[in-house]
Amino acid sequence: MSAPTIVAADLPAPADPLAQVAIARAAFASGRTRPVAWRLRQLEGITRLVEEREAEIAAALSADLGRSAVEAWLADIASTKGEAEYARKRLRWWMRPRPQPLPLNQLPATAWIKYEPLGTVLIIGPWNYPVYLTLGPLVAAVAAGNAAVIKPSEITPATSALLARLIPEYLDPEAVTVVEGDGAVTQQLLAQGFDHVLFTGGTEIGRKILEGAAPTLTPVTLELGGKSPVVITADADLDIAARRIAWVKLMNSGQTCIAPDYVLVERSVRDAFVSKVVDTIRAFRQEEGTNGLRIVNERQFDRLASYLDATSGEVATGGVVDRDRLTITPAVVVDPDPDEPLMTDEIFGPILPVLTVDSVDDAIAFVNARPKPLAAYYFTKSRAVRKSLLDEISSGGVVVNHVAMHCLVPQLPFGGVGESGTGAYHGKWGFEALSHRKSVLSKPFAPDPQFVYPPYSATALKIMRKLF
Incomplete structure (x- = not known):
């Protein structure tokens, strides 16, 4: 039976963010x-x-990001519900103490690991998926028994305001509280010294989060991004690869941390792949005509437009910019210079570079010469090639013959490595990330052998050396 809604209408609004932290x-x-x-x-x-x-969620996402109702359901609503339901059905099992075996020298005794809440955690949400990437971490926080302070992104004000209004209606309004504000408010919150901070966003801001958390030694989980590569081998199904890559690249105007950032394709199938991905993008967008995809704000638009202005690659399709409407038509750029901004910065927009490589080994070397990505995507029919790619490239996660689907699997930990992030969550991994695994050893009063206490005789030491 569904639990009754907790209404916070009679609670006084805290005067400032620090008061909300104190309440939590x-x-x-x-x-x-x-x-x-x-x-x-x-x-x-x-x-x-x-x-x-x-x-209401779809309307807020449309106002902030121009996102369609279908994408709002798929990317923010269904994904959040799936994460919450998965945790709800398995929570009792996750919370059970975990018995541990003991060495002979510790018997008689019993040992176990007890999961306990960390305390009050801070969740700093991003603007690109402001519901899923705020409520998803909240699932982990409350499943682990923590109180939580949520700081939504100020870049999506409609969604931020909606979360601030709705969360107290559906969750414990004192233990789960929302603080709105800009980056200065985030730093003010960090200075309070939470028991854990989970931040989703870009690498640049991630560094500031770490700096803000360092004085209080607050542990931090960082879900960042990077340039997630796609490797397409000569034996790949190019039609399916083009559909799956274009689908995720167009979602949310490419403003997705695990979107395919660039494609490395073997020379023998390069032209065929480019033709197929261009045709697929046009087919996917036939109802939109010549309209571009909405970019979140002027700063991000200008950054993306500058990449197109500076590229030395061939623009196979798209790339039409409209600053008045903050839109860009999806672009495919063939063989840009690897050292130009399009290939050195995370794109985070509807631009897909396609680079030619002569072999899988060349693709591996190209990826490994750059910071470790949040995700990597490999399209191949060969088990041997798949093994080589999995063994030789380090990334936060991998999907073989698809794109980004690992994010929707709560049985898999989601997180980065190196500059793409630290720590992981989702499912049980989120429960464990926001729990303290307390080690417990319980021993009886008897037996209590005297040879382990000083003064130590030669015989006692001989016995102890055998035991320990």
Whole structure:
């Protein structure tokens, strides 16, 4: 049976962000977040929020990002619901103590790992998927029994305001609170010294989050980004590869941290792939005609437009910019200079560079010469080639013969490596990331052998050396 909605209408609005932090900390200190019943109510509340308020969420995402209702459902609503439901069904099992074996020298005794909440955690959400990438981490936080302070992105003000209004209606309004504001507010929050911080966003801001957390030694999970490569071998199914790459690259105007950033394709199939991906983009967008894809703001638009202005590659399709409307038509750029901004910066927009390589080994060398990406995508029918790519390229995650689908699998940890992030969450991995794994060893009073205590005789030491 669904839990009743918690209404916060009678609660006084805190005067400032620090007051909201204090309320969340007091809620955790009261012990109310620890029982499984409270955790389940919060997970049910997240599910009901996205189900019952889908139309309002879609409207806010449209206002902020120009996102269609279908993409809002797929990318923010269905994904959030799936994460919350997966955790709700498995929470009791995750919370069970985990017995551990013991060495002979510790017997008689029992040992186990106890999962306990960290305390009050700070979730800093991004602007590109401001519902899923805010509520997804919240699933992990409340499943682990924490209180949470949520800081949505100010770049998506309609969605931020909506979350600030709806979250207190569906979740415990004291233990889960929303703080709106800009980067200065984020730094103000970080200075309070949370028990954990989970940030999703770009590498540049990620460094500032680490700096802000360092004085209080706050542990941080960073979900960043980078240039996620696609490798297409000569034996790949080019029709399917073109569809799957174009589908994810166009989603949210390419403003996705795990979108395919660039494609490395073997020379023998380069022209065929370019032709197919161009045709696929046109087919996917036939109802939009010549309209471009919406970019979130002028700063991001100008950055993307400058990449197109500076490229030495051949623009096979698209690339028409409209600054008044902040739109760009999806572009495919063939063989840009590897050292130009389009290939050195994370694109985060509807521009797809396609580079020619002579072999899979060349593709591996190209990727490994750059910072480790958040994701990598390999299209091949060869098990041997797949193994080589998996073994020789380091990335946060990998999908073989598809793009970005690993993000929707709660059984898999989601996270980066190196500059693409640190730590991981989703499913049980999120529960563990925001829990403390307390080691417990319980011993009886007897037996209590005297040879382990000083003064040590030669015989006692001989026995101890055998045992230890």
